[in-house]
Amino acid sequence: MCDIVGKHRARGKRKTIVIVAEGAIAADLTPITSKDVLKVLVDRLGLDTRVTTLGHVQRGGTAVAWDRILATLQGVEAVEAVLQSTPETPSPMIGIVENKICRKPLVEAVKLTKQVAQAISEKNFKKAISLRDSEFVEHLSNFMAINSADHNEPVLPLEQRLNIAIR
Known part of the structure; x- marks a missing residue:
């Protein structure tokens, strides 16, 4: 830092x-x-x-339109989960992965969260990252690229760089 x-x-x-x-x-x-x-x-x-x-x-x-749409879509999925459930159906968790509403057993979600915590406690950060969803990995990669100390270093030699003007 x-x-x-x-x-x-x-x-x-x-x-x-x-x-x-x-x-x-x-x-x-x-x-x-x-x-x-x-x-x-x-x-x-x-x-x-x-x-x-x-x-x-x-x-x-302040909530924006996407917040309201997301809440509605997750609410619809939750109602569908209730309507489709049987006494044997595990309790669901409604989430969003790659901009798609998803439903998975709550026990699985909690288990995965605990695995991430366990990997962190073992200082196995690569494993902890691999246990997260693909969006987390992508966001982490973007964050690291944006916040690297040398991200403003020129990529091309001076003679190959272009000047751009907007009028």
């Missing part, structure tokens, strides 16, 4: 937003808090740093 923020500052970027997820942990499994991040940014980089903790209302924002 310090490497990336430092390089951004060296390039003239004056503002940085660092988001710390609830339950964030370091590679050694120690918790990472917003106060820890603040201390590192102040001590190592000498940055004027503030922490803002978002409440539950601030996280989601």
Whole structure:
């Protein structure tokens, strides 16, 4: 993080937003808090740093059409699950995978979640990532590409670069 923020500052970027997820942990499994991040940014980089903790209302924002459509589609699937269930049918979990509503047994979903937690506790991060759905892997890959310290380095030699003007 310090490497990336430092390089951004060296390039003239004056503002940085660092988001710390609830339950964030370091590679050694120690918790990472917003106060820890603040201390590192102040001590190592000498940055004027503030922490803002978002409440539950601030996280989601105002619902948009997609939110309402998604809730309706999941509601329809939940009703269909109830109508199709028998006493032997396992309790379902209604979710979304690759923009498609899906239904799977709740026990399986919980088991998979526990496997991810187990892999993390064993510091087997590759396994933990592989247990997640394909969208998670894709989003992680995109996040890592966007947030690499050297993503602004030129790919082509100077003589092969193009200039683009918009008028």
